[in-house]
Amino acid sequence: MKIKENVILAPFTTFKVGGSADFYCRPENYEEIREAILFAKDNGLKTFKLGGGSNVLISENGFRGLVIHLASFDKIKIEDCKIITGPSLAVDTLAEKAAINSLSGLEFAGGLPGSIGGAVYMNARAYGDSFENIVESLGIIKSDGNLKELSVEELNYSYKSSSLMNTDNIIIKIVLKLKPGLKKDILNKTQTNKEKRINNGQFIFPNAGCIFKNNYDIGIPSGKIIDELGLRGTSIGGAMVFEKHGNFIVNKGNATADDIRELVEFVKKTVLEKKSITLEEEIRYVGF
Ligand SMILES: Cc1cc2nc3c(=O)[nH]c(=O)nc-3n(C[C@H](O)[C@H](O)[C@H](O)COP(=O)(O)OP(=O)(O)OC[C@H]3O[C@@H](n4cnc5c(N)ncnc54)[C@H](O)[C@@H]3O)c2cc1C
Structure with missing residues (x-):
């Protein structure tokens, strides 16, 4: 497998910002993932696993290490009510495939950006439903290069969180358990x-979707807290708090990662000062 040097990461993210990775690879099979892990180990490099890039903010300075881009694992198999897929399949495509096969459970994910690998990693959710309700098990490659199966119980899922976060494990197989349903209804939803x-x-x-997690103890969505402070439309450089949704920060076209990060910090500071609430980021920072 070719490991490239100085690869610009911005095009691989939905924010369309970010600098270069010192090293970058796009493995196409499990052996190549193992090769990447070994390369990083031999060269004392940190690794970052990139999926669809829809929940990350990559620094303007890029990433000092090896980015392992999981973009070539999109094989899917449907067995009765189970879907077995690689991590790279787009969630939206997966939801559509489930619907076409009269399988219910993924309706909430219609139109959700990103890959299924990223979605099960961080327990993505929408419209009151989340991946923890449909994951049966995952296949991972551990940092020693060995394969392991993890049951849903071992993933310790909770709101926007799983036991995989902050580990070096790479998700390579996802098994989802859905329910039979009426194709027309599922497609419609x-x-x-x-x-x-x-x-x-x-x-x-x-x-990159919502910047901040919701704090259910407070009971008010983070977007609403930001709205109430009149922060919609606030800009720093090319980054702006979206006029239609207080929890979104958008790149108006010429934003840098620093503009976005600065605006995130400004919103956090304002919310803390004016409402005594500490917002916690949902997006993952890379290379900061
Ligand atoms: C317009 C928009 C709307 C959105 N709406 C929602 C929403 O309603 N609900 C919601 O939950 N999210 C939402 N998001 C965020 C995003 O869609 C989800 O978080 C998505 O699941 C992230 O998947 P990804 O493949 O893009 O992950 P990435 O952004 O590539 O990575 C996110 C994290 O997952 C890890 N990761 C990715 N793939 C793997 C893998 N194979 N193995 C190990 N780790 C991996 C990465 O290391 C990183 O830490 C939205 C984003 C956008 C742009």
Whole structure:
């Protein structure tokens, strides 16, 4: 496998910002993932696993290490009510495939950006449903290069969190357990959820979805807290708090990663000062 040097990462992210990775590879099979892990070990490099790039903010200075881009693992198999897939399959495509096969459980993910690997890693959720409700097990490659199966119980799923976060494990197989249903209804619900996202303007400007997690103890969504402070439309450089959704920061076209990071910090500081609430980022920082 070719390991490239100085690869610009911005095009691989939905924010469309970020500098270069010192080293970058796009493995196409399990052996190549092992090769990448070994390369990093031999050269004392940190690694970062990149999926669809829809939940990351990559620094302007890029990443000092090896980016392992999981972009070539999109094989899918459907066995009765189970879907077995590689991590690179787009969540939206997966939701559509489930619907076409009369399988219910993925309707909430209609139109959700990113790959299924990233979605099960961080327990993505929408419309009151989340991946923890449909994951049966995952296949991972551990940092020693060995394969392991993890049951859903071992993933310790909770709100936007799993036991995989902050580990070096690479998800290479996802097994989802769905339920049989009426194709027409499933297709309809999946499509409606996708259209809601389009109508909310989520795809007008490059962004990474919600910046902050919701704190259910407070009971007010983070977006609403930001709205109440009149922060919609606030800009730093090319980054702006989205006018249609307070929890989105968008790249108006010429934003840098630093603009976005600065605006995130400004929103956090304002919310803390004015409401005594500490917002916690949902997006993952890379290379900061
Ligand atoms: C317009 C828009 C709307 C969004 N709406 C929502 C929403 O409603 N709900 C929601 O939860 N999210 C939302 N998001 C965020 C994003 O879609 C999800 O978090 C998505 O699941 C991330 O997947 P990804 O492949 O893009 O992950 P990436 O951004 O590539 O990575 C995210 C994290 O997952 C890790 N990762 C990715 N693939 C693997 C793998 N194979 N093995 C190990 N680790 C891996 C990465 O290392 C990183 O830490 C939205 C994003 C956008 C742009």
